[in-house]
Amino acid sequence: MVKIYIDPGHGGNDPGAVSNGLSEKNLTLQIGHFLSDYLNKNYQDVSVQMSRTKDETVSLRERTNKANNWGADLYLSIHVNAGGGSGFESYIFNGQFANQSRTKQLRSQIHDTIVSEMNWNDRGKKEANFHVLRETRMSAVLTESGFIDHRQEARLMRNNDWLKKVAVSHAKGIARAFNLKETSQSLLDDPLYRVVVGSFLKEKNAREKVDLLKKKGYESYIFPFAQQNKRYYRVIAGAFRQRENANRRVNDLKKDGFESFIVEV
Ligand SMILES: [Zn+2]
Incomplete structure (x- = not known):
């Protein structure tokens, strides 16, 4: 490794x-x-x-x-x-x-x-x-x-x-x-599933969401991205190789009162 x-x-x-x-x-x-x-x-x-x-x-x-x-x-x-x-x-x-x-x-x-x-x-x-x-x-x-x-x-x-x-x-x-070996194609076909808990125009609001998540025990981070000339701050609460794991996170989040969705990258 x-x-x-x-x-x-x-x-x-x-x-x-x-x-x-x-x-x-x-x-x-x-x-x-x-x-x-x-x-x-x-x-x-x-x-x-x-x-x-x-x-x-x-x-x-x-x-x-x-x-x-x-x-x-x-x-x-x-x-x-x-x-x-x-x-x-x-x-x-x-x-x-x-x-x-x-x-x-x-x-x-x-x-x-x-x-x-x-x-x-x-x-x-x-x-x-x-x-x-x-x-x-x-x-x-x-x-x-x-x-x-x-x-x-x-x-x-x-x-x-x-x-x-x-x-x-x-x-x-x-x-x-x-000398790293490339991941085999079959694995590459599996995308990475990111669980998104919201996208914000103001970084401050994204940070508040991160703090709220932390209180409930979820590590999350802010990922800035640009779309149609606007800058958003996306809050990501987990990235998974397997969709079922991402689904599980979405369900856990829901129980704790957070709406989320999955994006493939
Ligand atoms: Zn520097």
Whole structure:
């Protein structure tokens, strides 16, 4: 089992880079969710955890502690760049560390796959003294996918399909680096069933729903998505491989007073 820890950069009271009406924290979260879903669905023997699954404040220390305690094989921190420029770059730690040559190799495979899948302007394989690269006991890679303050790239970032493509390019890079086997076609034909407890125009309302669900013992998260130029915040209370499990969740929710429905992804 290969353990992949996905860290959507920033969140909560730290928006990251903000430009062109976009916040980095929302983009990294969306890419992170797409990446997690894609890995779970398309590859065998892979396990995924995320440093955050919603718009919340999580300290850098909490993020790396969680990955270290879990014993992840890869720490992948997702970011979006700013400061003038365009294209893609990635980072590993700039000091000496135990699994350095392995990390260099993994990063090269992930980096090269992303650049070629996205046909991206390659800004290079870089090194830096970032907390998430330094304080992780496993190989750690940080990616910067495009520039939020670059007008054309920002326009692409508004499109969910494009964010999904970024996530898929990361997944393919990880698959190459860890030699992940693709899920057999018969399993792929089974979609993932997500249980939706509501879609809201205001994030605040979605968050209130998440809190209510939590009180009744349901872990849920907010998944932002765009439809007909409107941004919605969808509350998801479970994702299942088997429809009967999703149905069971819908019934449980109903008993606790929550109306829900199932979407296939
Ligand atoms: Zn960032």
